[in-house]
Amino acid sequence: MSTAQNKAKGxxxxxADANSETRPFCSKRCADIDxxxxxQGAYAIPAVDAADDSIIDAELxxxxKRRQNDSDEGYS
Incomplete structure (x- = not known):
């Protein structure tokens, strides 16, 4: 990304225009605010709930079963 593109974003x-030392923020203060x-939980990364746990249950x-077979055969 070029410097012109960074400044365009702000x-x-x-x-305000971003500072190269604190990019993408304009200052340490704005970085600390963010x-x-x-x-505080103002931002969150969305998560998708598994609608069907049967896949997870089958994998477990x-x-x-693999772990039990390994222990029956003497593997640990």
Missing amino acids: CPTCG LGRWF AASD
Whole structure:
């Protein structure tokens, strides 16, 4: 990404031109504000709930069976 593109985006906190030392923010203050927002839960990464746990249950059962077979054959 070029410097012109970085300046066009601006600071995600206040919109000012980004500083090369604190990029993508314009200052340490704006970076700290953004970090505080993450800590307070203002931002979140969306998660998708598994609608069907049968796949997970099948994988766990297969893993348990492999582990049992290994222990029966003397593997640990």
